Amino acid sequence: MVYILRLVYNVSVVYKYTSWLEAGVDLAKYDTVRSDLAEKIEAYISQSGLRAHDKLPSERELSSHWGVNRMTLRQAIERLVDEGILYSIHGSGTYVAPQKINRNLWQFLSFSDAMKEAGLHAQTTVISIRKMEANKWLAKTFSILLGTEVYELVRIRHVEHEPFALETIYVPCHLCPGLEQHDLEQQSLYAILREVYHIELTKSKQEISMSYLTEEEASYLGVAPGEAAICTKVVTATEEQVPIEYTIEIARGDRCKFSTILK
Numbered sequence: 493m494v495y496i497l498r499l500v501y502n503v504s505v506v507y508k509y510t511s512w513l514e515a516g517v518d519l520a521k522y523d524t525v526r527s528d529l530a531e532k533i534e535a536y537i538s539q540s541g542l543r544a545h546d547k548l549p550s551e552r553e554l555s556s557h558w559g560v561n562r563m564t565l566r567q568a569i570e571r572l573v574d575e576g577i578l579y580s581i582h583g584s585g586t587y588v589a590p591q592k593i594n595r596n597l598w599q600f601l602s603f604s605d606a607m608k609e610a611g612l613h614a615q616t617t618v619i620s621i622r623k624m625e626a627n628k629w630l631a632k633t634f635s636i637l638l639g640t641e642v643y644e645l646v647r648i649r650h651v652e653h654e655p656f657a658l659e660t661i662y663v664p665c666h667l668c669p670g671l672e673q674h675d676l677e678q679q680s681l682y683a684i685l686r687e688v689y690h691i692e693l694t695k696s697k698q699e700i701s702m703s704y705l706t707e708e709e710a711s712y713l714g715v716a717p718g719e720a721a722i723c724t725k726v727v728t729a730t731e732e733q734v735p736i737e738y739t740i741e742i743a744r745g746d747r748c749k750f751s752t753i754l755k
Contacts (some may be wrong), residue, residue: 529568532558534577537588544590546576548609551574551586576746590747593651597752599682600696602682603649603657607670615650616677618713623665633727633738634664641665645676648712649741655713667736692734699725702752709742 533554536542548554557600569586572578579589594610608613625639633643645661661681663671668689676684685691703723711716721742728737 506530507682527568527571529558529560529565530571533568533572536701537577540665544588544633544680546588547584548586548588550748576749579746590652590654592749593747595748595750597698597750598627600694602680604680606681607651615653616651617648618676619646620649621672621676626664630662630738634663634735636664643668643671643683645671648678651747654747655744656747657741658709658712659742660740663736685736692730693728693736694731695733696726703742703743705742713742713744715744715746722750 496755497738503729512527515704533548535754537548540546549557551565551569556560558565561710569578569580573586573589573613576589576592578586580586593607593612596606599606601609602614604614604616616735622644624644626634626636626639626642629640630636630642631640641664643661643663643665645659645663647659647661649657649659655688663685665671667733668685668691671684682724685693701723703721705717705719705721707717709721710719724739724741726737726739726741727735728739729735
């Protein structure tokens, strides 16, 4: 039997139930109504053919359409905002949020291949590529001497023409001499390693954590500093378990979710 586990990172929300408790409101029933409304809103989006950044009808119109009070409707909308399905602009209204990009942890795919498989258009912008001396962490990761030259590649990943993630990649220079001469915006790094340097990557170890964007990271990703982000650190290796690449990816928390399979 196979179970699919989806991990979705959202900003935590505190619901203020005190006044409702005092009023004798049945919270279980209220939550059911709100959950049903959230599903109706999602169905409305799908059936109406609304796309990312399309505006929903006003709360007054929707509450009248479904025969519910505006407080209940507003809570359902807030729930969908927290889940990244909608977003609100004060004084303007509620809009359909861009679809979260699913990262399948059970598949070993390059970013380019994963986006292609999902039917999404991906682009890459290289910020910099340089040679540097390996620090203690990189030396330990790659089992090389301290000070050995490694490439540092910094690039932005775009999905559907929007900045999605900032990547910093390290690869030992002796494994792929002349890497900087390749078009790392148009070509997949994994494809270059495989086709030019005959290095086949088949395994990876990933560490995922929550983070908040610094001013520099936020400027690259086109969002405000302090916004939630997902930090993924990946060591990628060959079938013989030789580490080849170490990547730190900072992805926008509002655009990303992860899924895996437990057996």
